[in-house]
């Protein structure tokens with residue numbers, strides 16, 4: 216079964232009691248349980264890790280090279296987590312960035328995430344439900360990628376217009392050319 220990495224950064228283990236007016240009352244254990252349920256239908260399992268230390272998160276990304284995709288809430292490492300950013304840059308599959316709160320409606324120092332430009336998708340402001348939507352989006356994206364590589368000759372990765380390029384494809388993968396970074400060989 217294909218595994219998905221669910222990575223949560225500093226302070227996210229406190230969900231449930233940490234600033235409930237901002238982050239809600241759902242605990243991280245409940246979020247992890249619900250993500251497992253959400254992706255089980257498509258045959259995926261979930262490897263969960265939360266840690267306060269960037270080094271541990273970086274190691275977890277390195278060790279997850281066998282995972283098909285990832286969901287990442289970097290917490291405050293969104294602001295200056297350059298090592299985490301570089302580790303995610305080498306992660307082979309698509310991954311989604313999640314923030315429970317709407318970071319754009321908060322302090323200006325939260326308005327730029329160093330990892331967002333590399334993410335396949337970014338969800339914020341949806342509370343704990345954002346993780347479920349990220350999981351659905353990731354599974355959808357994985358199915359699209361699989362269909363593309365199993366498609367008729369000439370439609371494999373790198374051949375289709377709008378196919379994902381390095382950085383795991385930031386477009387919708389519809390072949391409509393919506394991608395920001397066309398893949399090698401794309402016109």
Ligand SMILES: O=C1C[C@@](O)(C(=O)O)C[C@@H](O)[C@@H]1O
Nearest residue numbers: 226289290291314315316325
């Ligand atoms: O720890 C967090 C939580 C957060 O990632 C969120 O999920 O809304 C937003 C970050 O700015 C903050 O440092």
